[in-house]
Structures are given as C-alpha cells and as structure tokens.
Amino acid sequence: MAEREQIRKPSPSNREQTVEAAPAATERSTEINDQLDDLLDEIDEVLESNAEDFVKSYIQKGGE
Amino acid sequence: MAVPKTVGLETEYGIVHRGISEPNPISASSMLINAYLIALQPSPAPARGAVGWDFTEERPGHDARGGAPPDAQAPQIETHLVNAVLTNGARYYVDHAHPELSTPECTDARSVVVYDRAAELIAVRSMASAELLLPEGEEIVVYKNNSDGKGNSYGCHENYLMSRSVPFSRIVTNATAHFVTRQIFCGAGKIGIETAGMRVDDIGYQLSQRADFIEEEVGLETTLKRPIVNTRDEPHADAAKYRRLHVIVGDANMSQVATFLKVGTTALVMALTEDDAVGRELRFVSPVAALREVSRDLSLRAPLELEDGSTITALDVQWELLAAARAYVETRGTEAVGGDITPVVLSRWESVLEDLQQDSSKLASQIDWIAKLRLLEAFRERHKLAWSDARLRAVDIQYHDLRPDKSLAARAGLETLVDEAEAQRAMSEPPTDTRAFFRGRCLQRFAAEVVVANWDSIVFDVGEGSLRRVSMPEPNRGTVRHVGDMFEGCDSAIELLRRLGVTHA
Numbered sequence: 028m029a030e031r032e033q034i035r036k037p038s039p040s041n042r043e044q045t046v047e048a049a050p051a052a053t054e055r056s057t058e059i060n061d062q063l064d065d066l067l068d069e070i071d072e073v074l075e076s077n078a079e080d081f082v083k084s085y086i087q088k089g090g091e
Numbered sequence: 092m093a094v095p096k097t098v099g100l101e102t103e104y105g106i107v108h109r110g111i112s113e114p115n116p117i118s119a120s121s122m123l124i125n126a127y128l129i130a131l132q133p134s135p136a137p138a139r140g141a142v143g144w145d146f147t148e149e150r151p152g153h154d155a156r157g158g159a160p161p162d163a164q165a166p167q168i169e170t171h172l173v174n175a176v177l178t179n180g181a182r183y184y185v186d187h188a189h190p191e192l193s194t195p196e197c198t199d200a201r202s203v204v205v206y207d208r209a210a211e212l213i214a215v216r217s218m219a220s221a222e223l224l225l226p227e228g229e230e231i232v233v234y235k236n237n238s239d240g241k242g243n244s245y246g247c248h249e250n251y252l253m254s255r256s257v258p259f260s261r262i263v264t265n266a267t268a269h270f271v272t273r274q275i276f277c278g279a280g281k282i283g284i285e286t287a288g289m290r291v292d293d294i295g296y297q298l299s300q301r302a303d304f305i306e307e308e309v310g311l312e313t314t315l316k317r318p319i320v321n322t323r324d325e326p327h328a329d330a331a332k333y334r335r336l337h338v339i340v341g342d343a344n345m346s347q348v349a350t351f352l353k354v355g356t357t358a359l360v361m362a363l364t365e366d367d368a369v370g371r372e373l374r375f376v377s378p379v380a381a382l383r384e385v386s387r388d389l390s391l392r393a394p395l396e397l398e399d400g401s402t403i404t405a406l407d408v409q410w411e412l413l414a415a416a417r418a419y420v421e422t423r424g425t426e427a428v429g430g431d432i433t434p435v436v437l438s439r440w441e442s443v444l445e446d447l448q449q450d451s452s453k454l455a456s457q458i459d460w461i462a463k464l465r466l467l468e469a470f471r472e473r474h475k476l477a478w479s480d481a482r483l484r485a486v487d488i489q490y491h492d493l494r495p496d497k498s499l500a501a502r503a504g505l506e507t508l509v510d511e512a513e514a515q516r517a518m519s520e521p522p523t524d525t526r527a528f529f530r531g532r533c534l535q536r537f538a539a540e541v542v543v544a545n546w547d548s549i550v551f552d553v554g555e556g557s558l559r560r561v562s563m564p565e566p567n568r569g570t571v572r573h574v575g576d577m578f579e580g581c582d583s584a585i586e587l588l589r590r591l592g593v594t595h596a
Contacts (some may be wrong), residue, residue, distance in 0.1 A: 087239040
C-alpha cells in the first residue's frame with residue numbers, strides 16, 4: 028500500500044486529474060458490484076434447492 | 092452467383108418431467124406440444140385438431156457428396172410422433188426424445204432472432220399449458236441447451252439456402268474455417284468436458300456445449316460421429332437450383348446477439364463461398380482437434396496449425412473472414428446476405444472481435460459463454476466453491492431454463508435486439524418475405540381444409556374427392572408481395588386454389 032502511494036505521488040498537474048477521475052470510476056465499479064451482488068442474491072433465491080439431486084437427475088437422451 | 096440466403100433454425104430442447112418416478116422424455120415431449128396445441132384451439136376442440144406434417148418429400152439420407160460411404164447412418168424419420176405446423180410457418184414436433192421447434196424460413200439474421208425468441212415463448216406457453224393438464228406436483232420443464240453434462244447431446248441446427256452450382260468441397264473448406272473459430276462469440280459455455288477418455292473435471296470451463304461431441308470433419312450423421320460439416324442434401328426446394336447447408340456444429344444461444352451473429356456471419360461466409368470471394372483458403376491440419384482446442388482456450392490465443400505450416404488464432408481467422416465479408420459487400424452489395432441488416436451484422440461482428448481481443452469480460456451482456464462465466468465466477472467466489480461443485484453445475488444448466496421465474500439467462504442482463512411484443516406476434520404471424528407467409532396464412536385462414544403441410548408443399552382437401560397439392564419449390568416466393576392480395580376477400584380454400592390456378596392434385 029505504502030509503495031503504491033509513493034509511486035502515485037503526483038506532480039501538481041497530475042494530481043488534479045487523479046482527483047477528478049477517481050470518484051467517477053469508484054462510483055461505477057460500486058454500481059457494477061452492487062448489480063452483481065443483487066444478481067447473486069437472486070441466484071441464491073431461484074437456484075434449484077437441492078443442486079446435487081437436480082444435477083444428477085438432469086439426464087437427456089442424445090438427439091438429432 | 093450467391094442466392095439470397097433463406098435461413099432458419101431447428102432447436103431441440105432438453106426436457107425434464109418432474110414429480111413422477113419414471114419420467115419418459117418422449118411422452119413428456121408429446122404432452123408438452125399437445126398441451127400447447129390444445130390451448131390454441133377454441134373449445135371444444137374441432138375433430139381434426141392440428142395440421143400435421145407431410146413426410147412424402149423428406150430425404151434426410153441424401154448425401155451432398157454424391158454417394159454416401161457404406162457405413163453412413165441415414166437418419167430415421169419418426170412419423171408416428173406429434174408433428175404440427177403452426178400459423179407462423181414453424182414446425183413443432185417430437186424428435187427422438189426431445190421437443191423440437193423449427194423456425195419458419197427467414198431472410199435475415201434479425202428475423203431469425205425474432206422467430207427464435209418466438210420459439211422460446213412458445214415453449215414457455217407450452218410449459219404453462221401442460222401444467223394445467225398435469226396432476227398436482229408434476230411439472231414439465233424445458234431447457235435451451237445442448238448437453239446434459241453426462242455425455243448426451245442434442246442439437247440446434249442452422250440452415251442456409253445455397254446455390255446448387257457451388258462445389259461442395261469449397262463449402263467444406265470455408266465452413267470449417269468459420270465453424271472452428273466462430274465459437275469465440277457463438278459458444279454457450281459449459282462446465283467440464285464430455286469427451287471419451289477424459290474425466291468430466293479435467294477442464295473447468297469451455298466456450299462451447301457441442302465441441303466435445305464433434306468427431307468427424309465431414310459426414311452425414313447427426314446422432315453419432317457428428318461432423319463439423321454435415322452433408323445432408325435435402326434442400327426442401329428446387330434441387331436442381333439449390334442446396335441447403337445443414338449446420339449441426341453450433342450451440343443453442345440464449346443471447347440474441349449471439350444468435351444474430353451466428354446466423355449473420357455464417358450467411359455472409361456462405362455467400363462469399365458461392366462467389367469464391369473468401370480470399371485465401373484456411374485449412375487446418377486437424378480441424379476436429381482445432382475445434383476442441385478453440386473451445387477449451389479461454390484466452391483465445393491458442394495457435395492453430397494450418398496445412399501451409401503456419402499457425403493462426405481463432406480471432407485472426409475471424410478478422411480475415413470479416414475483412415473478406417466487408418470487401419464482398421462493397422463490391423456485390425447486400426442482396427444475397429440479408430439486405431439492410433447486413434451493415435448491422437458487420438459492425439457488431441467487428442465490435443465483438445475488438446472486445447474479444449482487448450478484454451472479453453466487456454461482452455458479459457452480449458455473449459453467452461462470457462455471461463455465464465461471469466455468473467459462475469461470482470457465485471463461486473461468494474460461496475467458495477470448487478469447479479466440480481454441484482451448485483455450479485446447477486447454475487450452468489439453469490442458465491438455459493426457459494421458465495421466466497427460474498431462468499438465469501433472463502437475469503444476466505443480456506442485451507436484446509427485438510422487443511418482446513414483436514416476438515409475441517411472431518408466435519402466430521409468419522414472416523412476410525418468404526414462402527412461410529403462404530404456409531402461415533393458409534393455416535390461419537383455411538386450417539380445416541389443409542390436410543398436411545411441409546416445407547415445400549401444402550395439401551388441401553376441398554371436399555371434391557381429390558386432394559390438391561400446392562408446391563412451393565422457391566423459398567423466396569409465396570411472400571406477401573407475391574400472394575398477399577390473393578388472400579384478400581378470399582373466403583374459402585377452393586377459391587384460393589382457383590386464384591392460384593391449382594385445379595388438380
């Protein structure tokens with residue numbers, strides 16, 4: 028972490044850009060993570076409750 | 092000269108009958124389809140019921156290479172099972188132990204997406220209709236996938252109308268190059284591996300559901316020793332003018348973008364083939380091994396050996412085909428490859444290849460194998476699971492569950508290309524720009540007089556002691572433009588036949 032901060036130590040002009048860019052990027056990734064979390068919650072809810080039995084019994088005949 | 096690409100899909104669905112001790116997939120499939128057909132009928136159902144399929148013109152054993160090798164297995168036609176023609180021009184039937192729905196003939200990739208989505212909605216309504224007829228505690232569930240994870244596969248076939256004059260060997264070369272590599276955007280994704288001699292856990296995840304089941308380069312079979320290029324020569328049209336390329340190598344897609352690209356790019360590559368415009372021929376040293384390697388290489392960087400001694404990646408094959416397709420469209424236009432939709436196919440093809448090249452995770456809302464992988468990885472991380480965990484396999488199967496309240500694909504944020512209202516209309520309305528229009532209108536208006544129908548003919552019984560067959564050897568005739576007026580103010584089948592000039596069988 029310390030190392031990263033050191034590398035990032037910006038020149039004054041870079042610092043401005045960094046400050047501007049960071050919140051937007053964080054917001055977006057938080058949003059994506061929230062969406063994924065919601066999706067995972069939903070999968071937990073609708074996924075076949077006894078996955079083992081479900082997968083075992085999913086047997087099809089070859090077709091075509 | 093490339094002929095306009097009439098195209099269509101035939102999808103075999105996985106089926107599960109829950110709540111009974113000894114489920115029979117054949118009777119479950121019959122029940123599913125009959126439930127749908129019964130629900131369509133005004134009650135009480137008329138004596139004749141649904142219009143059936145006419146098998147007299149079926150020739151699935153004809154081989155495009157001429158004489159078939161002696162060990163070739165001609166497909167069996169099961170004429171005794173449920174087999175219906177729908178008013179949208181589609182065929183809905185039991186094939187082997189699966190419900191299968193063939194879309195009506197379409198003229199472009201977008202139209203195929205509309206009718207493929209309509210087919211899903213028909214399956215959804217079939218499940219709901221079956222539920223009303225089944226005892227409490229029983230349910231029939233339909234899955235749009237191609238493998239049960241235990242070594243059994245069922246197909247989603249594509250069909251492309253082609254000129255009879257194109258040498259079949261040229262089709263084989265170019266189709267192979269495309270089919271081996273298009274998996275990078277057409278693959279539906281699968282956990283594990285089902286190739287004989289390997290354990291199912293030897294591979295965590297692969298791009299395609301089907302690659303494990305493809306064992307030959309070229310052949311007539313569809314149920315065993317499946318080939319990359321299928322030689323079934325049964326054009327369902329004027330055989331002197333046309334071939335039908337019957338493609339069995341592909342996956343069924345949940346993503347509309349994937350279906351759109353699968354059909355759109357293949358129609359282009361086949362038109363290029365007819366006009367000998369592909370450029371350099373790409374021949375793999377071992378096409379079957381290459382197909383499997385591409386499916387198992389999530390990095391998309393595996394070098395594939397070519398006969399000239401060089402190597403190439405799947406992505407670079409696709410870039411070459413895209414460049415050839417662009418050049419083709421610039422000089423020859425879009426008439427043979429789907430008209431106004433073609434520029435949309437080309438631009439989507441390009442943007443998807445770009446994203447695959449840079450960062451495939453960008454395509455989680457467009458490409459099935461990537462969408463599914465995202466779900467699996469996130470779910471795996473949340474619950475700290477091994478790839479072999481049954482819950483991950485359940486996620487894989489349930490991605491393809493067509494029940495709206497269970498489908499994981501429906502929750503994965505996939506981009507749609509057609510609106511739901513259009514797909515709902517397409518459940519009963521035929522396309523207007525192929526002979527499916529004539530077939531569909533006849534069934535909408537005069538179903539009581541239609542004895543049987545198939546892709547290229549309809550037989551009427553108008554009660555004068557003889558049956559009358561209307562032939563439709565031209566897939567691009569019988570459109571609203573050709574025959575739409577004939578249905579105006581026409582109140583009987585006999586009047587329609589008179590207007591068509593059909594007076595005898």
